[in-house]
Amino acid sequence: MKLKGEKISMLTAYDFSMAGILDSAGVDVLLVGDSASNVMAGHETTLPITLDQMIYHGASVVRAIKRALVVVDLPFGSYQGNSSEALRSAIRIMKETGAHAVKMEGGAEIKDSVIRILSAGVPVMGHLGLTPQSIYKFGTYTVRAKEEEEAQKLIEDALILEQCGCFAIVLEKIPSSLAKIVSERLTIPVIGIGAGPFVDGQVLVTHDLLGITNQFKPRFLRKYADLYGIITEAVSHYVEDVKRKDFPSEYEAY
16 A cells, blocks of 8 residues: 555554444554553553453454454553563464454564564564653653654664564654654555654544544544534433433334
């Protein structure tokens, strides 16, 4: 798709029902993101979600898809320790979910783990820029790599990940000019979130795109629906019908 100049669409999915809808709507890649920690479990960060929980979400998504590529995040603590642990985690995800690839945050510091996982035949997608698993290191969710030193390291890390054998890389919340440089330097696809229009594809959190998480309003997010309002109205109507004994009607009873 990169060679043909065809942009890649990617969205998050955490459950069977939503994954089926996204797959049938034509999304190219479904990411079972550790953002499930935020949008599904209500945690402040992505750090608390476990490998077992990621496997549960991954398996639920895979059972729904017929055509999309499914990538599952390796959660915090499942690969940073050593390459052997990283390989065990990746193998568990592949065996127990049926997914097609894993995603990992970081560059040179996780090189050994990436190589070890790839050597076992597991495809790896990289993730650079704002890496949410390192939020306590950054201290903020602001744009990364605005300074020359950090930008240069990001480019070097991207090249390292490509050389290791990653099939694609996500760039999160970095200047669009830097994302353009990385996308042009790499032969593998670069997927952006808050990284501007000059990359090979885009990814968003589905709950944000659909307006379910109505309080989250970053600059890079375009909301395509207001499901928070639609669902609230529908449920309120249901409650009203129950209270006034309008539901169920005689027709809706057996």
